[in-house]
Amino acid sequence: MAVGDNIRIPRCHLLQGKAHRGKRVSKRRYFYGFRVQVITTSDGVPVQFYIHAGSFADLTALKAMDVELPEGSCLYADAAYTCYEVEDLLEECERIEFRCCRKSNSRRKDEPHVAFLKDYYRKRIETTFSGITGFFPKKIHAVTAEGFILKLILFIFAYTLTQVID
Template identity: 75%
Template sequence: MTEQTITIYCFIDDFFHAIGRKDDIHCKLSDAEVLTTALLSARFFYGNLHSACSYMQNHHGVRMIDKSGFVRRLHRLQPQLLALFSALARSLKQLNTSCSYLIDSFPVAVCDNIRIARSHLLQGEAYRGKSVSKRRYFYGFRVQVITTQEGVPVDFFIQAGSFVDVTALQAMPLDLPEGSRIYADAGYTCYEVEDLLNECEQVELLACRKSNSKRPDEPHIAFLKNHYRKRIETTFSGITNFFPKKIHAVTPQGFILKLILFIFAYTLNQIIE
């Protein structure tokens, strides 16, 4: 755990130095220490910021601030957190010489279905979605994730639970190298999107075909699609293993921030280990 803490801190601190970001001289806690603590909370403490702050103070001598001040600093640093993930993702894409990627989504409920009417965190039918694999409805967010062939996340997109996969894909800003192939399940089937990606982005979307598809696959192509896309389920299991029984958040922005931290922490964990 100590090695991972040092590695994460050095990565963040080097990035801030590279972009010329400097800490306020009046702050007791640096931006790199704030983000390191937040990522450690997602990786080792199920998103509990208080436990992560106590660990940093007791084991690394970091002078912590009060919880409310820490949370406010963390929210202000969300753009830098996303910039860090983007910088790491660009490096992973450059190292991914196979140019093969996987895409799928997983649901994150903010409450049980029976408590939807009493939910204060989210309001509206836009957040009511259906998990086909679990054969049940949920109320919350749907997270689209793109990973390398090995299952390391390089991009993600968080939207309301009612959005279906192919609709979310159209809204998602893809940033993949030319000549890339994206393996997906049948939920991403849209011939128009496939043609546009191939023509405009030089990216090939390889979605599994349904039995009544107008563009059926040859048996060996169907086998490859099913073989590759199953790896992303292991990634989702790894990310959700970091989740607590219930993700605590006071605002939707805070809930989304914690989801970002869980995905980022999983990505770093895959790279470091």
């Protein structure tokens, strides 16, 4: 979630430092703000989230996140989360099956039917992200960084309530 555009970083009073400057690779653009990692159910209901500075990579945030899932769960992720060590540790210690989409040059190639399933479930997660960001207004007014994060959390909870009620 961007607090401000890249060009307005020197005028930003809400956040200070390079830790909050991140890059959205899919949009080919830099932003200044926070990233939100979300774990959802297969129905798209968010059950866990983690907010961190924008400069940290997705995989770094996953390592810092306390994943609380029941044994035998499957955790789907996109190709940005490719780390064989994390995959093996989650399987061995937590008994959680970590299924990330593989890049074309991956050392652990997927069978075609497994790749199809990963893509299928990733689409559900992307739909959830679209639903959450649909609850956000165009501009979130906040005086402090803590206030901004609090409003982010409220929007995530509002989306979760609508999904649970439906």
